[in-house]
Amino acid sequence: AQSVTQPDIHITVSEGASLELRCNYSYGATPYLFWYVQSPGQGLQLLLKYFSGDTLVQGIKGFEAEFKRSQSSFNLRKPSVHWSDAAEYFCAVGALMDTGRRALTFGSGTRLQVQP
Amino acid sequence: EPEVTQTPSHQVTQMGQEVILRCVPISNHLYFYWYRQILGQKVEFLVSFYNNEISEKSEIFDDQFSVERPDGSNFTLKIRSTKLEDSAMYFCASMGQVSTDTQYFGPGTRLTVL
Numbered sequence: 001a002q003s004v005t006q007p008d009i010h011i012t013v014s015e016g017a018s019l020e021l022r023c024n025y026s027y028g029a030t031p032y033l034f035w036y037v038q039s040p041g042q043g044l045q046l047l048l049k050y051f052s053g054d055t056l057v058q059g060i061k062g063f064e065a066e067f068k069r070s071q072s073s074f075n076l077r078k079p080s081v082h083w084s085d086a087a088e089y090f091c092a093v094g095a096l097m098d099t100g101r102r103a104l105t106f107g108s109g110t111r112l113q114v115q116p
Numbered sequence: 117e118p119e120v121t122q123t124p125s126h127q128v129t130q131m132g133q134e135v136i137l138r139c140v141p142i143s144n145h146l147y148f149y150w151y152r153q154i155l156g157q158k159v160e161f162l163v164s165f166y167n168n169e170i171s172e173k174s175e176i177f178d179d180q181f182s183v184e185r186p187d188g189s190n191f192t193l194k195i196r197s198t199k200l201e202d203s204a205m206y207f208c209a210s211m212g213q214v215s216t217d218t219q220y221f222g223p224g225t226r227l228t229v230l
Contacts, residue, residue: 034218
């Protein structure tokens with residue numbers, strides 16, 4: 001069965017500092033990988049996704065993620081964090097169902113705090 | 117930009133009562149999903165729905181749960197007889213084309229069962 005691990009429950013960074021959120025997945029086939037962000041009281045907003053091709057994917061709000069098959073990782077990065085980036089971040093893998101479509105399996109999330 | 121909406125934002129109910137959570141997916145989307153997140157736990161897949169029938173469901177989605185698309189816009193999740201452990205945030209998601217494989221989520225409904 002597929003699984004997603006986000007080792008860091010809570011991360012605090014200073015505004016302007018760089019950020020890397022870790023994500024490791026377990027999935028038997030080629031993974032479809034996603035990062036979502038959830039601000040307080042908001043839904044899950046898609047930041048970026050990887051299906052195939054270039055292993056470095058760009059997303060919204062200046063985020064990027066790199067797929068590394070050898071490490072089963074899909075870490076999220078941002079070169080300079082803004083106070084508005086404070087939120088909870090979820091990594092997910094899209095697992096293929098019998099219907100040919102995918103259901104998302106999520107990690108437990110990483111809560112990001114940004115210090116002024 | 118089109119978005120998924122959910123109502124109510126917060127529902128409080130007594131154990132054993134029926135609740136209906138409502139979602140309005142993005143208008144031209146064809147695939148619909150419910151997920152839930154118990155406080156402090158992961159977001160979990162419940163069910164997917166396409167062409168007016170359930171496509172897939174998880175082991176969580178037992179006989180107490182049902183989904184329906186009663187008209188061209190709404191997508192509902194019904195819990196027949198709520199239990200304390202049903203307290204969670206319930207997220208609806210929709211997807212346009214299979215080829216995009218990208219689900220767009222609503223803001224969620226927080227269900228509290230007393």
